[in-house]
Amino acid sequence: MKILVSLKRIPDPEQKTRFKGNAIDFSGTNWVPNQFDEYAVETALRLTENASAGNARDGEVVVTTIGTADAGKVLSSALAMGADRAIHVDGADENLDADIVAQVMKKLVEAEKPDLVLMGKLAADSEGNQAGQLLAGYLNWPQATFAAGIEVVDGGKALLVHREVDSGVETKKVPLPAVVTVDLRIVAPQAVKNGKTAATHAYAEGPRYASLKGIMAAKKKPTAKKTFAELGVTPALRVKTVAVEAPPARKAGIKVGSVEELVAKLHNEAKVL
Amino acid sequence: MFDFSDEQKMAQQVLRQWCEKELAPKVPAMEKGELLPYDLMRALASTFGLAEMMKASFARLEARAAKGEAAGPKDDDEESGVLAKDPGLSAVVAIELSRQCPGFMLAFGASLGLAGGAVMARGTLAQKKRFALPVLTLEKIGAWGMTEPGAGSDAFGGMRTVARRENDGYVLSGTKSFITNAPFADVFVVYAKIVDKADEDPRHRPIHAFVLERGDKGLSTGKPFDKMGMHSSPTGEIFLDEVCVGRDRLLGEKEKEPSREGARDVFHGERTGMAPMCLGIVERCLEESVKYAKVRTAWGRPIGEYQLMQEKLARMYMHRENIRNLLFKQLWMQKQGQRQSMAEASACKLYCARATTEVALEAVQLMGGNGYMREYVVEMMARDAKLLQIGGGTDEIQILTIARQLLAS
Numbered sequence: 001m002k003i004l005v006s007l008k009r010i011p012d013p014e015q016k017t018r019f020k021g022n023a024i025d026f027s028g029t030n031w032v033p034n035q036f037d038e039y040a041v042e043t044a045l046r047l048t049e050n051a052s053a054g055n056a057r058d059g060e061v062v063v064t065t066i067g068t069a070d071a072g073k074v075l076s077s078a079l080a081m082g083a084d085r086a087i088h089v090d091g092a093d094e095n096l097d098a099d100i101v102a103q104v105m106k107k108l109v110e111a112e113k114p115d116l117v118l119m120g121k122l123a124a125d126s127e128g129n130q131a132g133q134l135l136a137g138y139l140n141w142p143q144a145t146f147a148a149g150i151e152v153v154d155g156g157k158a159l160l161v162h163r164e165v166d167s168g169v170e171t172k173k174v175p176l177p178a179v180v181t182v183d184l185r186i187v188a189p190q191a192v193k194n195g196k197t198a199a200t201h202a203y204a205e206g207p208r209y210a211s212l213k214g215i216m217a218a219k220k221k222p223t224a225k226k227t228f229a230e231l232g233v234t235p236a237l238r239v240k241t242v243a244v245e246a247p248p249a250r251k252a253g254i255k256v257g258s259v260e261e262l263v264a265k266l267h268n269e270a271k272v273l
Numbered sequence: 274m275f276d277f278s279d280e281q282k283m284a285q286q287v288l289r290q291w292c293e294k295e296l297a298p299k300v301p302a303m304e305k306g307e308l309l310p311y312d313l314m315r316a317l318a319s320t321f322g323l324a325e326m327m328k329a330s331f332a333r334l335e336a337r338a339a340k341g342e343a344a345g346p347k348d349d350d351e352e353s354g355v356l357a358k359d360p361g362l363s364a365v366v367a368i369e370l371s372r373q374c375p376g377f378m379l380a381f382g383a384s385l386g387l388a389g390g391a392v393m394a395r396g397t398l399a400q401k402k403r404f405a406l407p408v409l410t411l412e413k414i415g416a417w418g419m420t421e422p423g424a425g426s427d428a429f430g431g432m433r434t435v436a437r438r439e440n441d442g443y444v445l446s447g448t449k450s451f452i453t454n455a456p457f458a459d460v461f462v463v464y465a466k467i468v469d470k471a472d473e474d475p476r477h478r479p480i481h482a483f484v485l486e487r488g489d490k491g492l493s494t495g496k497p498f499d500k501m502g503m504h505s506s507p508t509g510e511i512f513l514d515e516v517c518v519g520r521d522r523l524l525g526e527k528e529k530e531p532s533r534e535g536a537r538d539v540f541h542g543e544r545t546g547m548a549p550m551c552l553g554i555v556e557r558c559l560e561e562s563v564k565y566a567k568v569r570t571a572w573g574r575p576i577g578e579y580q581l582m583q584e585k586l587a588r589m590y591m592h593r594e595n596i597r598n599l600l601f602k603q604l605w606m607q608k609q610g611q612r613q614s615m616a617e618a619s620a621c622k623l624y625c626a627r628a629t630t631e632v633a634l635e636a637v638q639l640m641g642g643n644g645y646m647r648e649y650v651v652e653m654m655a656r657d658a659k660l661l662q663i664g665g666g667t668d669e670i671q672i673l674t675i676a677r678q679l680l681a682s
Contacts, residue, residue, distance in 0.1 A: 073279075080283060204320075209287045211322030212362065215280050 001059040001156060001176075001194075003044040004114040005083070006105060007037040007074045009067060010125040023244050033074045036120025039187050041078045042207035043150065044118050046192040049082075051201050058196055060084050062112060066091040066104055072223070079218035080210035086223040087112075089231065097239040102134035107231040109139060114177065116159070121146050121181040132181035142178045148185040151193040275601050281361045288369040291320060300374045303505035304653060306497070309457060310380045310505050315411045317381075324410035331406050338398050360607045364549040364600060371553025375657040376505030378550055383453035383506070384408055386546055388415025391462045392484060395524045404460050404484045416458035418449035418511050425451075426670045434513060435475050436465040436483060442519040443467070445483060445491075448512055451664075455509040456497045461485040463511060467528060482524035491516035502656030543665040544622040545613065548600040551625035551661060554654050555596055558636035559589045561651055565640050576639075585635045592628035599625060616678035623671035626661040633658040 011017070012030040019025060041063060048059030063078040064087040065071060071093075075086040089104055109117060122129035136143030148169065149162030161180060163170045174180070185191060189202040210218075228235055256262045266273040277285065295316065302308035318324050363386075370378035385408065392405035408415040424431030434447025445465055449455070463485060466478035485492055495510035520526055563586060566577030576582045599621045606613055613621070636651040637644035644651050662668050 076279070076283065080287075209291055209320050210283065211320070211325075212284055213322045213326050215283050215287070218283075219280060 001048055001116060001152075002112070002114045003047060003059065003061050003116045003118055004105075004109060004112055005037070005040045005044045005061060005063045005078070005118045006101070006120075006131070007041070007063055007065045007078060008034045008120075008123045008125075009065070009071045009074045010034045010123055013124055017246070019244065019246055022241075031071070031073070033077055034120050034123045034125070036122060036124065036182060036184075037074070038078075038120075038207040039182050039184065040118040040120050041081055041083060043147075043182050043186050043192055044116075045082045045208070046197070046203065047116075047150070047152065047194045049194075049197070051197040051203065055082075057082075057084075058194075062087060062114065064089065064105075064108055066096060066101060068092055075223060076218050077210065079221045079223075080215040081208055082210075082214060083221075085221055087226060088223055089226045089228070091228065091235070095235050095237065097237050098128045098130035098134055099238045100233065100235050101131045102138055103233050104228070104231060105131070105135045106138045107233060108226075109135075115156075116176060117141075117179045119179070119181045121183050132179050136179040139177075139179070142174045143180070144172050144174045144178065145181045146183040147180050148183050148188075149191045150180065150186065152195045156195070274605050275598070277361055277365060281359075281365050284362055285365045285369060288321075288366060289372070291317065292369050292373040295320075296370070296373045296377065300377070300505065300653075303374065303377065306504060309507065310377050311411075311414055311457065313377070314381050314384070314414075318411040324412075327406065327409040331402070331409075335398065335402070361604050364604060367546065367549035368553040368556070371550045372557040374505050375550060375554055375654065375660075376503040378553070379503050379660075380454055380506040382546060382550075383417055384415040384458070385411075387417035387543065388454075388458070388460060388462050391417060391482060392460075392524065395482060396484070397526050400484060400521070400524065400526070404486075408460050413459035414454055414457060415460045415462065416452050416454040416511070418452045418455070418461055418463040420449060420451045422448055422450045422510075426667055429480060430476060432464065432466055432480065433475065434463065434465040435468045435471075435473075435478075436481065436523075437468055437471055439517070442517060443483070443523065445485070445513045445516040445518065448510060450510045451498075451508055452511055453506055453508055455494045455511050456507045458494070459487050461487075461492070461511055462524070463513070465513075479528075481528065483518065483522050484524055485513075485516060485518065485522065489516050489518065501659060502653070503660050504653075544618045544671075545603055547622050547661055547665055548596060548603060548625050551629040551658075552593070552596045552600055554629050554658055555589065555593045555632045558632050558651055558654055559586070559593055561649070562586060562589060562636045562639050565643075569640075569643075582639060585639050589632045589635060592632050596625050596628060614678065616675045619666070619671035619674040622665065623668055623675070626658075627668065629661055630655075630658040 009031040010033075011024075011026065012032045015030055017024060041061070044061040048057060048061055050056045050058055061083040062085055063075055063083045065074050066089040067074075068090075072088045075088055079086055087108060089108075105117065117132075117135065119132040119135075121132070132145060133143060144159070144161035144163060146163045146165075147161045148164045151160040153160050153173070156176075158173055158175045159178065159180065161172050161174055163172060164183060164185065187203075187206050189205055193199055256265065263273065296313065299308060299313055303310055303313075367378055367382065370381060389405050389408040392408070393401055396405060407413040419428055421432060421434060423433060434445065434449065436443040436445045445463070447465060449463055455461075461484070462482055464480050464482050466475040467481055468475055468478055487494075491514040493512045493514070495512070497507040497509050500508060563577070566582050566586060567575050569576050571579075577586070603613065603621060633651060633655040637655045640649055640651060643649050646652060666674075
């Protein structure tokens, strides 16, 4: 199986956000891979290896990102984890929105012809949750979002995707090729079943750590560089930034003296009862 | 030259994640002696593919030996013994483990670096395969024994452990003390003086290294010592009571090899290996102190606004810079194939160990009552740091070594 995985770097969620004028101040930002994209890489690796036979590779994982040269580091991390090669599309965050990302991905899919596109369900900075859906629409491919479990079925021609929805877990059968976006629980020890790795195999929870050997090997793996022009995409932003401001500071709470007072305040002031 | 490479930084990042997620939660149990560090060392090796890498590297070494080629530049490809061939990467491992638990790093380093390293440096191919490989892959735990109850700073002269020539082998007897991993190790590298008669005065006899295994008749070990710090690293004695071994246990299998040199090589390694441990401790103490100084308030202001606290932070930072620079000089020299003189290595060790103890104690002081509590990591760091002024040659021995070189010329 050949899988294309998209990655985005985001500001470290643990870091305090600073503002400068009508924008976020990114100077001194510690960039980290979007966690859901890391889950997508882990999912792709699990789908293309036989963990019961020394993690023997069985397929190809191509990772891609759109960003500056520095943003390309997310690709190195994915290659160190075990992805086979990378495509780095030159671009800058301020010139991107979900629609442009989907258009770029469409061009990459047409060139690479993967069996599956795996993406994080959303990027934890902008929380757009649109790129995967838009891509499936542009490609006219089936899609399954918020995957919490994936099983390869029909001799590799389709996937059973378990999706967490409000009422429980919904299972969809998706013929390949398809676009699947992944949620947190896709990295549970037995969330991915590829039909080759023994069904009883339990992975360590979470995305794998890059091994030292993987890190040393990553620099020798090929990374192709592409530009919007080469891909034939004209970046026209459809999202306009009107204003950027910090959420209002939370007001201090109050202490109530009794249950009666609490109920009265909830009823009369907060008007929630 | 003054920074790690992109690969080393990436390794640092994943190691830090592992240490925070896997190592940190286990530290309290290890420090209390409820949990040994060895399973976690094995988990570390398997997570980062160390064992796999060591085996691949060893297979290459054997293949080359079979063809009669010497070890050489071919070792430098990315799959061979990365840690041994990339001192920067070994330093990154030592820094990251020490940031979280210096005792864990000590047990890890003594097994792989000292015991495994001694066999790899001086052993025959058969000895490397039999004794070093299982230690490097963490299947077995190694201990390296030089110090004796009556021979610490006077390690060579005062050594009483002897290997008496008998038939075609040796009979070893003596006691080694303060040996990291001794209570639980499987493989022991011990130093002894070769003598011909049991009653011979061994003072000026040449020193040789032997490899012993748990199970060798006459070899036993004591219970873990109760120490001031480094609680995650079990330390103890090795008792040798007429341990009969063949020549295949003499490291290198040749008596004429100048083993005093061999031991000094490892002393050298022990000394230079301290810098990254010190950097790990100092970095952690500085970070914790800065964090604390920003949030702890006194008289309505964060304590970081008071100059007495600023002086502590600035000195910690100064020491961090100096240790970092010393480490990078050392790594640069190793990469160029240059060797530090004994005085250089001693000066580095002396400075790093003293600075680290100062920084860790000052971190405790900055945090006051909280810093004295076990709940705050600097309390452990302060006790652990003190060992660095004693193990691997005391401060006083480092001073002696430096002075000796200065006055010799």
